Amino acid sequence: MKNFKILWAIxxxxxxxxxxxxxxFVQGSVAVSDDERVAVVLSKDERNLILSEMRNFLISTQKISEAITNDDMELVATLAKSAGMAAEANTxxxxxxxxxLSMKTLGFDTRKKFDQIAADAAELKIPVHSRRQLDQLMKNxxxxxSSFKIIEEVSR
Ligand code: HEC
Incomplete structure (x- = not known):
């Protein structure tokens, strides 16, 4: 009987x-924020890393859009590939x-959408199809x- 109780306690x-x-794991490192968004709390270096990835996202998006306009589907494939899951290796x-978890899911989905743009640009080579894919990706x-922001943790 006593052993049973110990077992239950364990x-x-x-x-x-x-x-x-x-x-x-699901919640991550978060804090309440003064706007509607969830504040993700990161170290200075981690925040800088994410923000530089973000600036790369903007560069990739602009360059892919321009390549689609110029009907350069080979360049679309190369640019999209480098913004895809392969770029996650350094995180x-x-x-x-x-x-x-919800932010990670959205982040990985965005990477996968870039990979899909790359695969389709290489195979189908249809600019308007790539344009539609990029339009959808940008909704991510x-x-x-609109859901998340990043704040720097206060150093102790
Ligand atoms: C999984 C979430 C997520 C996705 C997807 C995402 N971002 Fe961000 N992005 C963030 C967060 C969080 C910030 C920081 C916002 C803040 O703290 O106010 C940010 C900041 C930025 C910044 C500002 C960078 C700086 O130096 O301050 C740019 C530019 C940016 N994102 C571009 C993009 C583009 C373009 C896309 C789509 C191709 C994208 N992001 C997709 C989460 C995301």
Whole structure:
């Protein structure tokens, strides 16, 4: 009977730890913010890394749009490929752990949409199709920006 109680205590403790880890994984490192958005709390370097990735996103989007206008589908494929999942290789795991699951999902989906643009530009070579894909992809930029912002953690 006593052993049974100890066993239950262990199971309950493990369950609580598991729930806490899962919660942290889904929620990430966040804080309340003064606007409607969720504030993701990152170190100075991590914030700088994400913001520089963002500026690259803007450059890629502009360049791909221009290449579509110029009917240069080979360039569309090259540019989109470099903005795709391959670019995620440099993101440290410790940074990914701080990002809420819903933001990560949106981020990876955006990378995959760039990969799809690359694949279709290389294979189909139809500018208006690529244009539509880019139009859809940019809705991800809007969705994420209206939901999240990044603040720097106060150094201790
Ligand atoms: C998964 C979420 C997410 C997606 C998708 C996303 N962004 Fe961002 N972006 C952010 C966040 C968060 C910030 C910081 C906003 C803040 O703190 O106010 C940001 C900031 C930026 C900035 C400002 C960079 C700076 O130096 O301050 C630019 C430019 C930008 N994004 C462009 C884009 C473009 C273009 C796309 C789509 C191709 C895109 N982003 C997609 C989350 C995202």
């Amino acid at each position: 199971i309950c403790t493990l369950l609580i730890v598991l729930i806490a880890v899962a919660y942290k 440290p795991g410790s940074l990914l752990a701080k990002i809420p 930029c809007i969705a994420c920006h």
